Amino acid sequence: MVWIIMGVSGSGKTTVGKKLAKRLNIPFYDGDNFHPKENVEKMQSGRPLNDDDRKPWLVTLANKINEWNNNKGAVLACSALKLSYRKLLTSKSDDVQFVYLKGNRETIFNRMKSRSDHYMPAKLLDSQFEALEEPASALTVSVEGNPSEITDRIIKRFLSRE
Template sequence: MIYIVMGVSGAGKTVVGQELARRLGLPFYDGDEFHPPANIQKMESGRPLNDADRRPWLLKLAAKMVEWEAEGGAVLACSALKERYRQLLISKHEAQFIYLRGTVSLIAERLSERTGHFMPESLLKSQFETLEEPDEAITVSVDRPPEAVVSAILEKLAARDLL
């Protein structure tokens, strides 16, 4: 099974995804590591990515998901903000989306404390404007510690028989 931990930048996708992967005994992959250099440069300069920027990146992740499933599954952190992005991700293989939901104020506070990431706080507004909340995902609020968020995710996965 491929589990995609999604949400806006600063929602905790990496921290939650790493802990979820550890508890499931699966490898963790951060979608940001698969961005081409041009995308990273664009975001570092404070310009949001557009659909044309994202498409090759999402298709690359979709192809990787096939490999990861063949190796026994994985947890992937990926913003997947729009429904069409999620459809591209699952174009080659099914996956379970896990949506980390947070308020603008909570996420802004987290971003202001984060260092060493290419995504500037100034792009948070565009992230929320782009976000199309998923209907089919497991949704968990990120207003608690990461360990509690992961426990809630595991409970919901178990309830849906998705472990």
Template sequence: MVFVVFGVSGSGKTTIGSLLAETMGWNFYDADNFHPAANVEKMRQGIPLTDADRIPWLDSLRELIKRCKATQENAVLACSALRDSYRKFLQTGGDVRFIYLKGDYSLIEQRLKIRKGHFMNPGLLMSQFKTLEEPKEDVLVVDVAPTPEEIVQTIVKQLPVNK
């Protein structure tokens, strides 16, 4: 089983994803670590990525998901997956569940202002919200306002699986 925790930058994907993986005894992967260096540099400079920029990144994430499924590795992947087409591309059949971390612009903007050590330029938040296609079905939607621990407990209660 693979859980893909997604949302805009600053929604808590890495924090929630790693805590969820730890809680469940699963492996954790951060999609930020799969970006080509050119993508990281563009984001650092405040330049939004294009779909063409994302193709190699999405390909590597899809391969990761396929490998996890082939080896029966349970994993949590933190990934922006802002568009429906990206999520469909990552949906490699059964055993992939999506968890959308939803928050309003002002809350996430506040979080980005205090975040340190991340390459994502906070100036890209508006472009992230413009790119975001909120899911319509087959996705667990979780509000990001509570504490990370509360969010993880909500997820665990709503998506029970055998560990």
């Protein structure tokens, strides 16, 4: 299975995703690392991506998800903000568990302001919330608490669904 840790930028996808992958003993991948150079440059310049920008990136990730599912699984950090994006991500493999890291704008904005190692500027957060279509079928977990607590909640909630 591939676990897709989704949510707006600054919600903790990478940090929580790495912890979850370690706990599950499977590889972790950050979806941002698969963006084409043009997308990264656009975001660095403060311009939000549009659906045309995202489509090739999402197709690449869909292929990777299929590859990882044919191996031993993985954890992928990916915003997956819209239903259409999630459908594209799962178009080649349906053995996927979405985990939505849900938080309010103020909490996430404060986190984004404090980080210096990411190309997504905090001023683009509003465009992320505008694009967000909250998933109905994902495992929804609050971003409140530290990354270990959030990871524990994900595993506990997943096990209780089985």
